[in-house]
Amino acid sequence: MRVLTGAAPNENITDADLAELYAPPAGRPWLRVGMVSTVDGSATGDDARTASINNAADHRVFSTLRGLADVIIVGAGTAKAEKYAPTDVPIVLVSRKAQVPEALQGAPAGSVYLATCSRSDGLPAAREILGDEHILELGSHRVDLPQLKATLAERGWMSQLCEGGPHLSRDMVFQGCVDEVAATTVPRLVAGAYPRTTEGAPINVPLELTMLLEDSGTLFGRWALGG
Structure with a gap:
């Protein structure tokens, strides 16, 4: 792997180099x-x-x-299709219908959250699966994504x-x-x-x-x- 632009030339990029090259800005x-x-x-x-x-x-x-x-944010349909499993950081599923893929329904408490709509018919089942404290109701008919970003940042993510x-x-x-x-x-x-x-x-x-x-x-x- 080599740098083509945007950083000092390097023909032998280590994992530590990659982490530095992709590091997000701090404090925001x-x-x-x-x-x-x-x-x-x-x-x-x-x-x-x-x-x-x-x-x-x-x-x-x-x-x-x-x-x-x-934190990892992913659509519930993609999580299902790609066969997501719990990771080292929380996964936040985004689903207007409040759907939780079967493979994540037995995940350890706190490893999976759901961002959904307050009027979703699937909310009762999602609360039963994940627990009410892991449900983020953000918007009434569609998920308010700017609010999701702010909500996750407020949690330190x-x-x-x-x-x-x-x-x-x-x-x-x-x-x-x-x-x-x-x-x-x-x-x-x-x-x-x-x-x-x-x-x-x-x-x-x-x-x-x-x-x-x-x-x-x-x-x-x-x-x-x-x-």
Whole structure:
């Protein structure tokens, strides 16, 4: 892995170097969206999971991003499709319908939270599964994502990593929550009708490249959101 831009040249990047290169700024809430896609823009392969396009270099950066995070934010549908399990930091599921994937329903207390809507029909079941203290009611008909970011920061979770899916990533950007996109581009073409890293109504948000790494053709960019 080597630095292409945004940092001092380095041809032999250690795990400690990676953590320094991706470190979020201190003293303020920082929400980073992690993305991976093929050169032709697909966020998954033919199994509808990111695992089919990941490679060893991407796993290394993915582990670094998780290691720097105080909390992981993910859509409930993505958590289900990607077969999420409890991690070393809390997972916050985002679900307008208050759905908790089965694989996370038996997670240790405090390892899984749910951000949902006060009018969701699924709230009673979610409270039964996770406990009322792990339910974040943020908005009535849709999840208020800026309020989610602020609520997590109030709990001391300043470094926030959103792992998608595509609709949540788009909504995070649209609602002005995102400080940075960490985007991996793997050197593959897959064609097909697979999802993109963001999906939903059109948005037009400028990005500024702040760092670019390369490893055997895989590119890793840090992109700051412009004004």
